[in-house]
Structures are given as structure tokens and as C-alpha cells.
Amino acid sequence: MDYQETLARLAEADERIVVMTAENRAAIRDLPLRLGKRFVDVGISEATMIGAAAGLALRGRIPVTHALATFLTLRAFEFIRTDVGIANLPVKLVGGVPGILSEANGPTHQAIEDVALMRGIPNVCVFAPADELELVEGMQHIVEHPAPWYVRFNSCAAPVSHSPFQIGSAEQFGDGNDVAIVTYGYLLGEAMAAMRELEALGVNARVVNMRTLKPVDTELILHVAEETRLVVTLEDHFRTGGLYSIVCELLIANRLAAAVFPIAFEERWFTPALIGDVLEAEGLRGPQIATRVAGALEAESMTPAAGMFNGLRG
Amino acid sequence: MSTTLNYNSLPEADEAQLRTTALRVREHIIRMATGGGCFIGASLSCADLIVYLYGRHLRVAPSRLDDPNRDYLFLSKGHDVPALYGTLAELGYIDRDRLAAHLSPNDAIYWHPNRRIPGVEFHSGSLGHLLSVAIGVALDIKMRGTDNRVYVIMGDGELNEGSIWEGLLVANAYGLDNLVGIVDRNEFQANIRTEELIPLEPLASKFEAFGWSTERINGHSFQEMEGAFGSLPFESGRPSMIIADTVRGRGCPSIEWRADRWFMRLGEEDADLLMRELHGGEGGTLAAEPLVVR
Ligand SMILES: [Mg+2]
Numbered sequence: 001m002d003y004q005e006t007l008a009r010l011a012e013a014d015e016r017i018v019v020m021t022a023e024n025r026a027a028i029r030d031l032p033l034r035l036g037k038r039f040v041d042v043g044i045s046e047a048t049m050i051g052a053a054a055g056l057a058l059r060g061r062i063p064v065t066h067a068l069a070t071f072l073t074l075r076a077f078e079f080i081r082t083d084v085g086i087a088n089l090p091v092k093l094v095g096g097v098p099g100i101l102s103e104a105n106g107p108t109h110q111a112i113e114d115v116a117l118m119r120g121i122p123n124v125c126v127f128a129p130a131d132e133l134e135l136v137e138g139m140q141h142i143v144e145h146p147a148p149w150y151v152r153f154n155s156c157a158a159p160v161s162h163s164p165f166q167i168g169s170a171e172q173f174g175d176g177n178d179v180a181i182v183t184y185g186y187l188l189g190e191a192m193a194a195m196r197e198l199e200a201l202g203v204n205a206r207v208v209n210m211r212t213l214k215p216v217d218t219e220l221i222l223h224v225a226e227e228t229r230l231v232v233t234l235e236d237h238f239r240t241g242g243l244y245s246i247v248c249e250l251l252i253a254n255r256l257a258a259a260v261f262p263i264a265f266e267e268r269w270f271t272p273a274l275i276g277d278v279l280e281a282e283g284l285r286g287p288q289i290a291t292r293v294a295g296a297l298e299a300e301s302m303t304p305a306a307g308m309f310n311g312l313r314g
Numbered sequence: 315m316s317t318t319l320n321y322n323s324l325p326e327a328d329e330a331q332l333r334t335t336a337l338r339v340r341e342h343i344i345r346m347a348t349g350g351g352c353f354i355g356a357s358l359s360c361a362d363l364i365v366y367l368y369g370r371h372l373r374v375a376p377s378r379l380d381d382p383n384r385d386y387l388f389l390s391k392g393h394d395v396p397a398l399y400g401t402l403a404e405l406g407y408i409d410r411d412r413l414a415a416h417l418s419p420n421d422a423i424y425w426h427p428n429r430r431i432p433g434v435e436f437h438s439g440s441l442g443h444l445l446s447v448a449i450g451v452a453l454d455i456k457m458r459g460t461d462n463r464v465y466v467i468m469g470d471g472e473l474n475e476g477s478i479w480e481g482l483l484v485a486n487a488y489g490l491d492n493l494v495g496i497v498d499r500n501e502f503q504a505n506i507r508t509e510e511l512i513p514l515e516p517l518a519s520k521f522e523a524f525g526w527s528t529e530r531i532n533g534h535s536f537q538e539m540e541g542a543f544g545s546l547p548f549e550s551g552r553p554s555m556i557i558a559d560t561v562r563g564r565g566c567p568s569i570e571w572r573a574d575r576w577f578m579r580l581g582e583e584d585a586d587l588l589m590r591e592l593h594g595g596e597g598g599t600l601a602a603e604p605l606v607v608r
Contacts, residue, residue, distance in 0.1 A: 037457045040488075042484045042487075045484060047477045047480060048446040048449065048481050048484050050446070051444070051445070051447045051477070052453065052484070053450060054446075055446070055447040055449060055451040055454070058450070059450070059451055059454035059455075082440050082443060083436075083443055083446075083447060086437060087429070087436070
């Protein structure tokens with residue numbers, strides 16, 4: 001079942017659901033026919049869409065809104081914060097082509113601060129599905145959940161088979177104790193490839209797929225930080241405010257010292273190209289990630305502080 | 315103008331009652347301008363509109379604030395909320411005593427509206443938001459097929475915001491004839507006359523060009539309000555806009571039409587002076603320093 005079929009069935013079963021778009025219909029082309037008046041296209045006006053979604057929510061509706069992730073989270077940011085966030089209304093914000101999925105569009109379309117912005121708003125939760133399977137399963141939980149949610153839309157084919165979805169619950173693949181690659185969204189497949197590559201190099205790895213970044217699975221993050229020598233945060237997002245920040249905040253709040261190696265875009269936008277070439281150019285292919293992680297692990301083992309970290313744990 | 319207004323005259327006794335309520339509301343506004351102060355100029359300009367809407371026109375009452383078939387009023391220019399607080403107090407939505415808690419951390423009666431005050435439908439303060447929120451409510455009412463309406467009061471300065479013009483386009487696209495825009499046309503934005511900074515005129519033809527059926531009235535005449543609001547919707551299938559010409563500071567001549575009397579913190583003497591003016595007495599010179607205007 002694909003995304004729009006899922007949404008159509010949810011909406012047919014629950015008359016509170018209204019599907020909205022700022023003329024971004026790629027993933028929901030059949031819904032005008034299926035939903036009639038409960039499909040609202042406001043044209044290219046993201047701010048008005050979010051304000052209207054707040055109004056619909058005041059009337060008891062659950063609006064599921066769609067726009068490209070950059071325009072949704074940036075152009076309409078203040079409407080999300082002020083109309084949806086302050087009032088804590090159950091508006092669902094579905095951002096298209098987030099992160100490297102914007103491919104060759106260039107920096108205007110690169111939503112790589114979206115996680116930082118959305119998680120920074122009180123009440124707003126964040127879901128970053130790794131693929132279509134996770135998107136479709138997660139939406140069924142998120143649409144019925146009372147909070148506002150930002151969804152980093154991703155309908156790519158699944159690179160793994162997932163454990164059952166639960167809000168606030170990450171999933172772990174493998175149990176290697178040398179390194180944990182913690183990630184979310186599209187890069188999960190590359191993280192899995194990196195894990196296999198690392199095994200071949202004699203490095204025991206595990207991969208954590210966060211699924212929801214807010215609420216975050218604190219327990220699992222602390223657990224992997226204790227069990228491994230190095231935590232790698234892997235994300236198609238600016239280094240500021242995303243998963244690297246989330247993990248560091250959790251470690252500090254829990255007085256846990258751990259080596260954390262971020263793979264993210266540091267103070268720059270990424271190279272616009274088709275997705276495979278973006279991965280290659282940015283060093284985000286599985287084998288490239290493995291090389292970077294092995295290097296970080298090597299540096300970590302030579303750092304005098306490494307032993308001290310172990311002493312501080314707990 | 316697109317229609318002939320149906321000038322049903324407002325019965326004299328009803329008009330007198332609205333006048334009395336509006337006078338009480340202006341007294342409240344002046345009191346709220348003491349201590350920490352408030353946006354007194356804008357509050358006085360839209361006081362008659364708000365009193366008319368709650369006192370005579372809207373199908374809403376303290377007993378039906380959860381009724382989905384009520385009319386909704388959104389105050390998009392949130393800084394004029396003292397006029398709304400005063401009206402809600404006079405019409406029994408909140409206790410009059412509660413206005414004494416203006417700006418107290420122990421209550422929620424602050425410089426911009428919020429939903430902890432019964433009768434306030436949504437918070438505002440950031441300009442250019444509530445037209446879109448009103449559109450959402452109006453869309454839902456259309457989906458459900460009931461006959462209630464949604465009203466949104468905007469400032470003329472607020473019309474600088476691009477989101478207003480987005481909203482005008484979208485409301486027209488969906489033929490929201492259950493949506494009524496009201497512009498408090500007091501001819502000032504925060505610090506300066508609108509026509510000196512970002513000219514709005516000819517305003518009615520702008521709204522007409524955006525597909526809104528538009529009427530222009532004196533926003534201090536209850537008779538003209540009765541004519542305009544009594545003729546809604548101006549056209550079936552189109553949203554309605556009422557441009558209400560008003561006077562900033564209306565009721566207190568020493569602060570009327572003044573760019574430098576927007577936000578004021580009144581001492582007791584100035585408050586007494588404005589109160590005397592409000593009741594037709596002698597004016598005078600305010601002790602409060604005017605705001606610096608460029
Ligand atoms: Mg004005």
C-alpha cells in the first residue's frame with residue numbers, strides 16, 4: 001500500500017481528516033477524487049495553508065498538509081510556530097523531498113535545517129521515515145496522535161525489513177560493540193551498507209534507525225553509547241540542530257561521556273546532482289561512510305582521552 | 315460598490331444601548347492604558363465595531379462558546395484587544411473585575427489576545443495570520459453545510475503583510491461567502507500614516523479586484539454598520555469585505571488622529587483628562603511624552 005492509498009483509507013475511515021496541499025500533488029494525485037471537499041489545494045501559498053489548517057483544526061479536523069519541505073518549514077515557519085505550535089493543534093506537516101532527496105534542485109530546495117527548526121517548536125514532533133514502508137506504517141500512528149507532527153516525507157523502496165513501528169522507539173540492526181551508526185531517513189540503506197563494509201574490515205558495528213527524532217528514544221541512545229566505543233551520527237542535515245545535537249544533548253543531560261563522530265553538512269549546502277551522484281560527491285555511499293568511520297575509530301583509539309571516557313561511564 | 319445596502323434603520327433604543335456599551339468599553343480601554351499601558355489609539359478606533367458585532371450582530375453568546383454553529387470573530391490586529399476585553403466584560407463573557415488584572419502575571423489579559431479569555435477564538439499579535447485561520451474555519455463550515463459566518467478584523471497597516479493578499483486570493487478561489495473581512499481603516503500604521511508610507515488607496519477597488527464584494531462604511535456609525543452587516547453576504551458565492559473608516563484614538567480628541575499616540579502608558583492625571591474628554595468635558599495637555607515618530 002502506498003502513501004496516498006494509506007491516506008485515502010485513513011481519511012475514509014475518519015471524517016476528521018482533511019488533506020491539504022500548497023499545489024504539491026506528486027504523492028497525492030488521486031486524492032481529490034477520493035476525498036472531494038476534504039481535499040483542499042490552496043495554490044502556492046504555504047503560509048495560508050498552515051493558517052487555514054489551524055482553522056480547520058479549531059473545528060475538530062486533522063489536517064494533513066503537503067508542500068516541499070523547504071517551503072513548508074521555512075516560508076511557513078512562523079505560521080507553524082505561531083498558529084499550530086502555540087495552540088498545540090493536531091496539524092500534520094508533510095515535507096516533500098527533504099534532505100538529499102531534493103537531488104539536483106540546488107540550495108533553494110535543500111531542507112537540511114528542517115529537523116532543527118521543527119523540533120525547536122514546543123509541542124511539534126518529528127518523524128523521519130527511512131522508506132515507504134516506514135512512512136506508511138508510521139502515518140497511521142501519527143495521524144491519530146494528538147500532537148502536531150512534521151513528517152520528513154520519504155517514499156523510497158525499503159532497504160531493510162523493519163520491526164513494528166512505535167512512536168518514540170528506535171530500531172537497532174546488528175549488535176557490534178565497536179561502533180554504532182545512528183541515523184534516520186533515506187541514509188539508513190547507506191548505513192546498513194557501511195556496517196557490512198566495516199564487518200569486512202574487522203570492525204563490529206551496529207546501526208540505529210531513529211524513526212522519530214522527537215520524541216526521541218533516549219534509552220536506546222544511552223544504551224548504544226555505553227556499549228560501543230564510538231557513536232556516529234549520520235544525517236542529511238546541517239550539523240547544527242539535527243541528530244548530532246540531539247545525541248550530544250542526551251549524553252550531556254545524562255552525564256554520560258562518549259565519543260561522538262558527526263557525519264552531516266557543516267556550514268554548507270550539498271552538491272546538487274542526481275541522488276547517486278550526491279551520495280558519491282558527499283562521501284555518503286556505504287563504503288565511503290565505512291572509510292570515514294574507520295578513520296574516526298582509529299583516531300579515537302589513539303586519543304588519550306578514550307580510556308578516560310570509559311572510566312567516566314555511568 | 316457591488317450592491318445596494320439594505321438600510322434597515324437601527325431602532326433608537328438599540329442604538330442608544332450600543333452607545334452606552336461603547337462608552338463603558340472606552341472607559342475600560344483608558345483604564346487599561348494606565349500602569350503598564352496598552353495600544354490605546356487602535357483600541358479606541360475599533361471599539362464601536364467590536365461592540366456592534368458582539369452586542370448586536372454575531373450569533374454568539376457567553377452560553378454558546380462551544381456551539382459549532384456560532385459565528386466566529388477573529389481579531390487579526392491583536393494589539394487592539396483592550397476593545398475586545400472591554401466588550402467581553404460589558405456583555406457578560408468575563409467579569410468586569412477581571413480587567414483589573416490587565417498585565418498581571420496571574421491572569422492572561424495581556425497586550426495580545428489568547429484563548430484563555432472566554433470569547434477569544436484564537437491568539438494573535440503577529441500581523442497577517444488570522445485571515446488564513448478564518449479561511450480554515452470558513453472552509454470547515456462550508457464542508458458541514460451550516461449557515462454560520464466567520465468575521466476577521468484586520469488593521470489597515472496589517473494590509474502590508476503579503477499573507478493577507480494570499481488569503482484574499484484563496485478565499486475568492488473557494489467562494490467563501492460565509493467569510494467577512496473587516497478593515498479598521500484608521501489611516502495609520504504603527505508610526506505613520508498609511509498613505510505616507512505604503513499607500514493603500516484605492517482600497518475598495520483592490521479588494522474588488524481580488525474577488526471580494528466590498529462596501530465602505532463609517533466605522534463609528536451603528537446605523538451604517540446595521541446597513542452593511544445586515545446585507546451579508548453582499549453577493550452569493552463571494553467573500554465580503556467591509557472597509558470601516560475610523561479615527562485612531564476616537565472619543566478622546568487630544569489623542570485623535572495622532573501618529574505619536576499609538577501605545578500609551580497613562581499616569582492618573584492623563585487618564586482623568588482622557589476620561590473627561592470621553593464624557594464631553596474639557597481637554598488639555600497630556601503629561602505623557604509622545605512617542606518619537608520619524
Ligand atoms: Mg491602522
